[in-house]
Amino acid sequence: MLCRICKDxxxxxxxxxxxxxxxxxLCEKHFLEWFEKQVEKTIxxxxxxxxxxxxxxxVSGGKDxxxxxxxxxxxxxxxxxxxxxxGIERWNYSKTSEEICREFAxxxxxxxxxxxxxxxxxxxxxEIAREARRKDVCSVCGTFKRYVMNLVAKExxxxxxxxxxxxxxxxxxxxxxxxxxxIGYLGRQSPVLPEEAGFPKKVKxxxxxTEKETVSYAILNGIRFMxxxxxxxxxxxxxxxxRALAMIEHEMPGTKLRFYKEFLKKARxxxxxxxxxxxxxxxxxxxxxxxxxxxxxxxxILKRVRENAKSRDN
Ligand code: SF4
Ligand code: ZN
Ligand code: ZN
Numbered sequence: 248m249l250c251r252i253c254k255d256x257x258x259x260x261x262x263x264x265x266x267x268x269x270x271x272x273l274c275e276k277h278f279l280e281w282f283e284k285q286v287e288k289t290i291x292x293x294x295x296x297x298x299x300x301x302x303x304x305x306v307s308g309g310k311d312x313x314x315x316x317x318x319x320x321x322x323x324x325x326x327x328x329x330x331x332x333x334g335i336e337r338w339n340y341s342k343t344s345e346e347i348c349r350e351f352a353x354x355x356x357x358x359x360x361x362x363x364x365x366x367x368x369x370x371x372x373x374e375i376a377r378e379a380r381r382k383d384v385c386s387v388c389g390t391f392k393r394y395v396m397n398l399v400a401k402e403x404x405x406x407x408x409x410x411x412x413x414x415x416x417x418x419x420x421x422x423x424x425x426x427x428x429x430i431g432y433l434g435r436q437s438p439v440l441p442e443e444a445g446f447p448k449k450v451k452x453x454x455x456x457t458e459k460e461t462v463s464y465a466i467l468n469g470i471r472f473m474x475x476x477x478x479x480x481x482x483x484x485x486x487x488x489x490r491a492l493a494m495i496e497h498e499m500p501g502t503k504l505r506f507y508k509e510f511l512k513k514a515r516x517x518x519x520x521x522x523x524x525x526x527x528x529x530x531x532x533x534x535x536x537x538x539x540x541x542x543x544x545x546x547x548i549l550k551r552v553r554e555n556a557k558s559r560d561n
């Protein structure tokens with residue numbers, strides 16, 4: 248298969264990727280250009296940030312987040328990487344993830360902040376979940392990751408946080424929320440959540456790019472990324488929804504993108520209206536971060552963790 252852009256210019260360069268839903272075959276150079284242009288379009292369309300602002304990029308060491316950091320650097324945006332070291336020792340997971348993020352930052356002349364849960368709170372994420380008697384490490388992990396991102400943004404005076412969620416993630420989330428009619432989550436699902444009540448703006452510049460595209464961008468740029476997932480990642484429901492969507496996409500290319508785009512255009516505004524009444528935030532009496540309770544979830548989990556650890560040690 249030949250690259251469409253090269254062919255239009257009278258050259259016969261082989262394509263390295265075929266994007267079925269766009270019916271587009273591209274060579275390496277034109278795929279990288281096309282990909283960056285698409286991301287820039289999303290950033291501009293949703294007014295995510297400008298070149299004057301610093302963007303806090305949450306990097307796990309995986310392909311999506313590192314590709315995102317690379318694109319933003321390539322497009323000339325000001326970035327600060329944030330890696331949260333969760334203290335997971337199995338498979339050397341946290342140590343290797345941190346190493347990979349540090350290596351990326353060094354190679355690309357970018358600044359990286361590493362926030363270690365063990366150093367800041369005294370416990371790894373697995374210890375926190377165990378001491379708090381919470382079976383689902385991942386839900387505790389999600390709460391802590393969101394908290395740390397907000398905290399670091401606040402400490403650094405940054406107003407925008409970018410994450411590497413791609414179209415496959417967003418479409419699977421949408422399907423899962425729709426199946427359960429989770430009105431609150433549906434109203435909040437968007438490539439951009441505006442800054443509100445002390446929380447920085449949250450943006451997903453890869454919301455319209457497929458996982459195939461983000462992984463290809465990483466590989467073609469020679470980015471080293473974590474190939475093994477976290478040892479706590481089990482067969483989640485989101486994987487089931489991803490598989491179902493992949494099956495539909497195979498039969499009807501373009502469905503995933505249409506599903507998500509049409510939701511944003513037609514359905515989300517209706518759910519969003521419902522939300523406006525709900526959100527009332529105040530300051531956590533322990534840490535001062537915005538919360539709906541008197542004490543935020545992180546402070547109340549940590550309080551429980553410390554009490555349980557202390558009573559066990561005595
Ligand atoms: Fe955290 Fe679970 Fe993801 Fe591991 S799999 S990083 S514990 S959310
Ligand atoms: Zn080409
Ligand atoms: Zn708090």
